[in-house]
Amino acid sequence: MRETWVAGAATNRYGKMAETGREAGSRVALEAIRSAGLEPKEIDLTFVANAFGIAEHQAHVGPLVNTALGIPEVPSATIESACSSSSAALHEAYVHVAGGFADAVLVVGFEKLSHLDTLAATSYFAIGADYPYEAHNGATFPGLYALMANAHAQRYGTSEAELGAVAVKNHANGALNPHAHFQKPISPEIYRASPVVASPLRLYDCCPFSDGAAAVVVTARERFPHPAAEPLVVRASVRAGSIGDIQDRSTLTALPATRRAAERAFRTAGIEAGRIGFFEVHDCFTIAELIALEDLGLFPPGAAGRATVDGITAHDGAHPVNPSGGLKAKGHPVSATGVGQVVEIFEQVNQRAGGRQVPRTETALAHNVGATGSSCSVHIFGRR
Ligand SMILES: CC(C)(COP(=O)(O)OP(=O)(O)OC[C@H]1O[C@@H](n2cnc3c(N)ncnc32)[C@H](O)[C@@H]1OP(=O)(O)O)[C@@H](O)C(=O)NCCC(=O)NCCS
Known part of the structure; x- marks a missing residue:
């Protein structure tokens, strides 16, 4: 296996985009390539994540992105894994570079749904769940995660104040992130009144429903040893799965795919959760952040809520979680989200995160989940 880096990264501001997904993705991809000190002609392969391209009547978008970059001859493929599409694409890029099949791979994720109303966007998203059993019977993602929140509350006593503390923290971080969809802090009172x-x-x-685009460039150290910025060394890139539908699961208070991916990732990287400098985790709903931190082993089951209330996961706390603002405040443009987390880690490692800069950047972990947790990617990054 070759030493593999994330050598370049770029994102736009999440929220409502005037451009199409393809235009934003191509623009951000070029920025990511340049930030690695490369030119498009040095890219061997492109992986695109765009799970809901159908909302823009566009599939097979990879060749169009490569054409916009001036490299139409470069092969591409679109990777779909619901909300974890771009972290799944990043894993494929890692496999190609670490395995010696490519020296520089572009990973770009984008999504645009802001031209749809909430009902239409909710209906599109619901096809990422088990359609005949869940979506067809009226279950939506807020409804499915509410089931988990209720189960967690019954088992561990998880309170409104604990869920609210996640929201208040992530909005506070988002307010410090110029790329965030929401850049407004909220108080516990505003949370409770919502x-x-x-x-x-x-x-x-x-x-929220966000538009957005994010890209990273994955390179082999031996081929490109002098990147333009401090690269992220990929110490582990692991994916795992678990039961797709909710009704067949034995627990709703944990996501086994996260546990599986995390266990293998920590073993591969030779590190444990408590020694990771900071985390970007999949907080599509506040309960998802608490469950993620428990599944990753940062806190025992049922203890993440209390830790959040106590400020341990604040960007200046002992274990910073989602300094970017997370999906909650930075936003969740589905297929941009996974690589967007890595862009935040790249900015933090390069000391470019301004007021949300975390103190310890030697190691960082990105955790990205598809749908109700049936797919999961965990990436652990280190420094040279
Ligand atoms: C929560 C939700 C239902 C709100 O939708 P809505 O009621 O139609 O809200 P609107 O789009 O009409 O926005 C109303 C206001 O709330 C704000 N808002 C919308 N969603 C928000 C959110 N999630 N958090 C904070 N504010 C939000 C809007 O910015 C708007 O503010 P403004 O009046 O100051 O402009 C919708 O955002 C949602 O379904 N989110 C979950 C998306 C999802 O399931 N993703 C997949 C996860 S697996």
């Missing part, structure tokens, strides 16, 4: 979407989840427990 309308219920799917009990117990309120408006501020939910990620």
Whole structure:
């Protein structure tokens, strides 16, 4: 296996894009390539993540992105794994570079749904769940994660104040991130006054529908030893799966795919959760952040809520979680989200995160989940 780096990264501001997904993706991809000190002609392969391209009547978008970059001869493929599409694409890039099949791979994820109303966007997203059993019977993602929040509350006593602390923290971080969809802090009072979407989840427990694009460039150290910025050394790139539908699961208070991926990733990287400098985790709903931190082993089951209330996961706390603002405040443009987490890690490692800069950047972990947790990617990065 060759030493493999994330040598370049770029994102746009999440929220509502005037451009098409393809235009934004191509622009951000070029920025990522340049930030690695490379030119498009040095890219061997492109992986694109764009799970809901159908909303823009566009499939097979890889050749169009490569054409915009001036490299139409370069092969490409679109990777779909719901909300974990671009971290799955990143894993494929890692496999190609570490295995010696390519020296420089572009990974770009983008999504545009802001031209749809909430009902239409919710219906599109629901096809990422088990359509005949869940979506067809009216289950939506807020509803499915509300089931997990209720189960977690019954088992561990997880309170409204604990869920709210996740929202308040991530909005505070988002307010310091010029790329975030929401750049406004909220108070616990604003959280408590927000309308219920799917009990117990309120408006501020939910990620928004965001447009956005993010890209990274994965390179082999031996071929490109002098990157333009401090690269992220990929110490582990692991994917895992678990039961796709909710009704066949034996627990709703944990996501086994995260546990599997994390266990292998920590073993591969030779590190444990408590020694990771900071985390970008998949907080599509506040309960998802708590479950993620417990599944990753940072806190025992049922203890992440209390830790959040105590400020341990704040960007200046002992274990910073989602300094970017997370999906909750930075936003969740589905297929940009996974590589967007890595862009944040790249910015933090290069000391470019401004007011949300975390103190320890020697190691960082990105955790990205598809749908209700049936797919999961965990990446651990280190420094040279
Ligand atoms: C929570 C949700 C239902 C709100 O939708 P909505 O009620 O139609 O809200 P609107 O789009 O009409 O926006 C109303 C206001 O709330 C804000 N808002 C919308 N969603 C928000 C969110 N998740 N958090 C904070 N504010 C939000 C809007 O910016 C807008 O503010 P403004 O009035 O100041 O402009 C919707 O964002 C949602 O379904 N989110 C989850 C998406 C999802 O399931 N993703 C997949 C995860 S696996």
